[in-house]
Every structure is written in C-alpha cells, then in structure tokens.
Amino acid sequence: MASISSLGIGSNLDLSTLLTNLQTAESQPLLQLQQRQVSYTSKLSAYGQLQSALTTLQASAKKLGDPVFFQGVKAAAGTAEVLSASAGGTAAPGTYNINVTQMAQAQSLVATGQASAKTAIGSGTITIDFGTIGGGTYDAVTGKYSGASFTPDAERTAKSITIDPAKSTLEDIRDAVNAAKAGVTASIVNDGSGTPNRLVLSSTETGKASSMRIAVAGDAALANLVSHDPAGSQSLQQTIQAQNAELTVNGIAVTSKSNTVKESIQGVTLNLLKVGTSSLGVTRDTATIETAINDFVKAYNALQTTAGSLTAYDAGTKSGAALMGDSTLRNIQVAIRQVLTNPQSGVMKTMSEIGVGFTKDGTLALDSDKLRKAMADNLEGVAGLFSSATGSTEGYGKQLSALVDKLTSTGGALQAATEGMKASIKDLDDQYDDMQERVDAKMAIYRAQFTQLDLLVSRMNSTSTYLTQQFASMSNSSK
Template sequence: MAGLTSSGVGSGLDVKGIVDALVQADITPTKNRLDKQEASITTQLSALGQIKSALSNLQTSMIKLSNINQFYALKSSVSDTSILSASVNNDASAGQYQIEVQTIATKQNLASSSYINSSSTVGNGSITIDFGTYSNSNTVFTANPDKQSVTINVAPGQDSLSAIRDAINNSGSGVQANIVKDSSGYRLTLSSPETGQSLAMRISVIDNDGTNNNSTGLSALAFDPTIGNNSLIQTTVAKDSQVSINGLLLTQSSNQLKNAIEGVTIDLKKAQPGTLVDLTIANNDSQLTNAVNEFIKQYNDTMTTINSLTSYNAETKKGGTLQADSGVRTLKLNLSKILGEPVAKSGSTVLTLADIGIKTNKQGLLEMDSDKFNTAVTNNYDAIAALFAKTATATDTNIRIKSVGNGVKTGLYNLVINSFVPGTSLSGTIGGVNATSSDGLTLKGTSSFQGLSVEVLAGSTGARGQIEITDGLAVKLNNLLTNYLGDTGDLSTKTEQLNGRLGDIDSQRAQLTTKASTLSNRYTKQFTALDALLVKMQSTSDFLTQQLANLPQLTANRG
C-alpha cells in the first residue's frame, strides 16, 4: 500500500478517468453501431434523392411528349412578313396558300380647321355622332345597327377645344379625340372606334348660335358629306380589308382574319396588290425532334444514375449504394419494359421506338439513328405523335377529333348521334355516356370522357362507328413516374421508411445518453466509496508502519 500513488484527491485514485473509461467501454459498441447505421441510411437517402431528381426531369420531358394538343401543333411560315403574319391553333391543318393583300382596313380620321390654341372657344350646343357606311360616292349613309349613336352636350364655359376633346373621349362612343398642332395652329382630330367602312362617322351638330351648317361655332365640327356639310376634313377614309386567298376574295372590317383558313389567324400589315405571299402550314418537325432528343437525354441521365447506384464493381469488390434495393431494380426493369412495348394502335406503321430509329444499347441507354428518325418524321409524323402521346381516332371519316383529355381511358368506344342540325343542335353518346354540344357542331364528352371532343362534319344520326383511345409511350411512362414520385409512391414510401429509421436511431441515442448518465452515476458512487476505503486503508497502513518502526526500540529498552 505504501507504493500507491495518484494525481487525484483522497487516495489519489483517478475516479473520473476510471468512470469515463468504463462508461465509454460500455456504450461505444452501441454508439458505433448507430453511427454506422445512420451513415448508411443517410447515404441511401441521398441516393434516392438523386433518383427522384432524375425521374422528375424525365417526367418533365414526358409531359411535353404526352399531350398531343399542346405539343404536336403545326407551325406557320410566311414568305413576306412585311405584308402579313400568321399563327395557328389546334384546329389547323397542313396546307399551302397564296395570299394577296389588296387593301388593309383603316379607321376614318377627321380633322378640324385650325385654332389659336387648345383653350380657344369653339361653341356650345350638342354633337351627335352616328356610325355607318357611306356609299354611292358619299351620297348615302347607312347606319350600323350594331353601333349606337352618341350625343355629347357642350355647355357654355365648357366649349373650348380641349374641353370638347375630353367630352368626346369620355362619351363612351369609342371615338378617339386628340389635339394636334401643325403649322397653321391647333386642330381637333377624331378617329373612329375601329377599322372598317361600317364604322365611318357622320357628325351633326345643334349650334346654339342658331346656324348648324356653317364653319363657325360648334358647326365647325360637323361632317356629313351626304348633304355637303364637310366642316371637318376627312384625312383617312374608313375602309375594309380585301384579301385574296387562293383566288377567293374576302372582305372584312378588320386587319386580323380569324378562321378564314380554319385554325389560322392572319394579321395584315400592309397592302401590296399584285404580290402573292406564300403561307405554309406544316408539321413542327424541329419542335418534335428537340422534344424527343430531350427525352432521350433525360432517360439516359436517369438510367446512368440508377446504374451507378445499383452496380457492382468487380475490381474494388464494392457495390453501389442501392445494389441490394429490389425496389430500385424493379424501377429500372419497368422503365426498360415500357419503352420496349409496342403501342396498340390499329393500322399504325409505327409501333415501337425502334421503328423510328431509337434503340437500347447494352447499358440500357437509348441511341438514335438520326437518318431513320428524320425519315420517320417526314413520312410518318402523325404516327410518331401516336407513338408518344394519348390519341383518339374515329373510324367515321366525317368525325374529326378535336381534343382528348388525359383522364380518358384507352379502349374502343361506340359513337352514337341522336340528333344533328348543323350549327343549331347536336346530341349523342360516347361509350354510352351522354355528350353535350353548345355550337351544334362539336360533341363534348362528360364524366369518364371529360376532355374528349369530336366535330361532326357531316352525316346522319344513329351509330357513327367507334372512337379508339390509345396511350402512347410518353403517357405510359409519365403514369409510371407519377406512381413512383407521388406522395404514396414507392420512392416516397422508401424515403419515409428510411427517415423513420433515422428517428429510431435518434431515440436509441437518447436512450444511450440516459444509460451513460446512469452508468456514470453508479460507477462514480462505487469508485468514490472505493477511494474512501483506500484512504482509510492508507491511514491504517501509515499507523502500522509507524508502530512497526518502533519495535526495535522497545526491544532494546527491555534488554
């Protein structure tokens, strides 16, 4: 006992160091196990996040390819955009047209005589503006029944040039009044509400000076060429546009021609008689090609990500983070399976990706034969659309599909027309479900056929054949991705399970902390008691040593 030494207090026993060592020896194996589990789960969550991100990007490209109404739109091109421009919607059809813009529609513009300034007094009374058409060399005015006349009262003190301008602009007539300064002074200008000869203005006044047809007072703002009252000067005549489309002459009040060619809007910019402008409505090949290339890129990125996370490296003898995850392996198989399946489209010459030059290599990645793909785009554009998108096809040639909703299920459905008065009334059923019409031409599906609409071009009532609904590859793939990425999808479920395990680890760590505290308290009590015992033993040892040291002296004294 004499050799017992320590840097601690009491007996010198390092109670804290011993307790800490014992506690760590007890909890370290469990702590290391939990740390290892947490690292593994965190790595798996990161890997699943990579897959979800890749699938999300892939789904974005699928949405573009799956909606035939939004993506497979036609495009328009014009040989001279200084004369006109054109745009198309889903009702358009491919075709070529020659257009001659003979005149463009204009507004009528009138101008007053000059005044010293905008505050100059014109005169008071009332102004009445009628809208209509001048004919027979401006000797006849025919009122426009669709445009009401307007009367503007001009009170004394409110009869300056600027006040009359403001009163006209606030009249609700649509006439635009302005004040323009030229070399002779200030003039009031008036513009008809819209273009077209049927909106020419006839302006009559009641002048409080007693004379309504001279050039002074409020009469200076009158315009009625049918009676020779032209106090206002006509600077621009109201005209309709005149356009020849493939030799057919069209006259309209506007410079925007809607559905002169079905599904096409033509905006006229200037007249150029004798010049034929070529308008071409064609398939948007470049948009389709770009979308397919984007799909291939995103698909390959997704498969590359999955391959790297599930593969096994024979050299390093290490597997990917998700090598043992059967769910991810199933995902990979499902992706490959869908792309290899033919689309069940009656009579189509394009049923698989291979038919348009897209094949899968040994690594499961897609490769495109550009020549074969471009040939398919040129010759089978509609078939490519059906390969990717949800499509509807009618067996009756006088039934045209206008749209098909994403929720309509695949299958063959009977179309029955119950009544048909073109442009007046139309009723029928699709797949036995009542369909409605608001224009007497287009039948719209309801319930499970919501989003499906068909146009009846001609024909009688009764059975009108069938409508075939087909899901293309993009639709199928998009549905698969939705199942995986949704809140209740496989990836979300797996992520939730892993996060739950992390929560369990946190709970076990909390329990381990409690255990460490309990062990520390227990060991501290035990070794504190031992320390006290050692102190007592040390004291006894010191006493005995002292007594033994005195033994020789006692013996000598006895001798």
C-alpha cells in the same frame, strides 16, 4: 455540506478528464445512430433525385402519348413582308395563294386649329358612337362626306363624355376623352400655323364599322369644334378613312375588320403586314415532333445517368453511393426497359424503326436521318408508336407515362420506399432522443459520484494534513 466548485480540485485528481472519457464511451451508441441517420437521409435525398428524373421522363413521354400532338401543323408565308401566319390544331395541310389588296385601318378625325391649347372653349356633353358610313360622296381634299348615311354598330354602345366649364380647354377636352376610354384616343398636334393646336381623334379599332359619329349637347363653341355626323354636319375633317382589310385566298374574296384575319383558312390566323401577294404553306410540324422525341431520349439518358451516380462505388474511399445495391431503383430500371422493348401492335412495332435504339451502356441513341425519313413516309405510323386514342393503352409514350404514375403514386414502389425511409428516419430520431436521455441520466449519476469522491478525498486530505501537524507538534513538545 461542503461543496466542490470544480470537479477534481478537492482531491487533486483528474476527474474531469475521466468523466469526459466516460461520456465519450457512453455516447458511442449515439454516434452509431447518427451514422445511420446520415445514411437514411442520403437515401431519402437520392429517392428525391430519382423521382425528379422520372418526372422529367414522364413529361416527355406524356407529350408523345397524346395523339393530338402529332397532328400539329405550321404555317409559313412565302413573302414575309406581306404577311405572317400561325396554324392551330384544326388546320389541314395545304398550299394557298394570298393577295392582299387593302389593309384595315382606323379612322382619324382632326379639328380646326386653336391659337392656344390652354384657352377655355366651352362645356357640354360629347357623345361618341361607331358605325358604318355608306353611300354619298367623299371629298379627300376637305375630308368630308356629302349625301352619306351612317349605320350604327349594334354591337357597340355610345359613350358620353362630360366637359366641365372649369375644365374646357383643348387640353382638358383631350384628357377627358382619353379618361373616358370610349374607344377613341385624343391628342393635340401642332401644325406650325397661326392657329396651330389641332385636336386629333382616332378610333382604337380598325374596320369600316369603327367610323365615328360625334354629337355635342352644350356650348356652340364645343359643337363647332368636335361635332361630326357623316350623314349631316361635320365640324371635323377626316384624315384617315376607316376601312376593312381586303384580300383573296385562292381567288375567294375575304374581308376583315382588322389586319389579323382568323379562320379565312380553317385553323389559320393571318397577320397582314402590307398590300401584296404571297403564297402560304400549311404543313405537318415534324420539326416539333423530332424535338419532342429527341427530348424523350435525353430524359431517358438523364435518368440512367442519375441512376448510375446513385449506385456508383468509389474505389478510392471504398464506399458506395446512397442507392448502391438498392432493389427499388433496380426494379424501376428493369420495368422501364421492359416497357421500351415491348413491341407495339401498330404499323410500326419498335422504336428502332424510327432510329431510336439502346446502346451498349444502356442509354438510348437517336438517328435523326432515319427518324425524318420515317416521318416523311408514315407520320401516322410514328404517332401510333407513341400514342393511341382514348381508351387504348398502346404507345410507348402512353405506357411509360402510366408506369411512372404507378411507381410514384400512393402505394407505388418509389413512393413506398420514400415513405419507408421517412418512417425509419423518424424512428431513429425517437431512438436518439431516448438514448440521449439515458446517457444524460447516467452522466448525471457519474458526476454526482465523482463529486462525492472528490469531497471524500478532500476531507481525507484535510484530516491527513491535520494529523501530520499534530504529530509534528507532539514531537516538538517531547524534545
């Protein structure tokens, strides 16, 4: 059977344009479905923006809904050069006088100088343990004890370090000590003398109980270099003595193995910086509370801004935003406002008592001066306005957080609207696919019919041409 390679070429008719026009007409329902898909997708995106704004509001409300949040305290040192401090939830407000008389420090021991750090010294096993030096006398010039005792720290285990004969230089000994992670750091200091290379061993922890005792089993040269027993033979020189921090808190003596002193004042951590005196004030952290309430106001206003943009009408384009007239958004706004205008049962009833109120445009405004005065006069009342103990539903923070949970959880208004929109989009996708198949099938029929028409007209044109030629030939013969 003859075929047409290009539609219309046989009949000399513009069948391709006609077929294109038919396809455009048949595809109109597809365009309508696409427009509905765009609308539904815009709504789904708008619900996502709404949920994000609600989540931010809930986070700020949840913080205020916790009564523990209002119990926060802060600690401030009068003399920042002497100490700094931080306070936890168990700290109680108060004023304290701190006198730091001694800083905690870690012990440091120095070996006799060696001409070269790369010359082998001797092999063996170095065993290091920690404890407290007691009694006897200490010569600050020689850096050694006489008649002292050593009491091991029961909470720490001695560590043994093997010095290999092939790796027994001063540098090797330093590296072996550091690799052992035995609570000691080793370094080599050059003092500029004829035998300048001196091994320095320093405890990684401060405090009297971190004094070192070092025993050596092996070559005498290694023992002569690093053995150290405060109660006996001492090859090393002590250059820094291990000691505890010593201070008084309101005249009460306190000792600490480190310069970070915890719980000498309940719930407070002191970071000692130098010897000296300082006052310390522990007060309620009202600044953080004010920030949290301000963040709550901002989060509510951001929600209102989001809602406004999602329901706006553009007079220029004569079109509305994705959620214009949407009942779900309107109901959510009404529910939130009802929570915030419902009086509480505590000492303070409404947010206006702390300087938070609605403006004409529906947003919230904060009077910071009024809030600070309310916190100064009755912080517990402010706390009760937003929070309550476990088992109670009182407090704006608690109630609003619960409302957002209800709205966004399974079965909630926003969740239901979101899932409904997803289902609608899926249904439109299915409808689009079905309709596309029908359009494709109909266009296949049109194409086949047009092809047959093209072939028929082409044949008729061929027949017409043939007959014309025959008639012309006959006419010429008769002449």
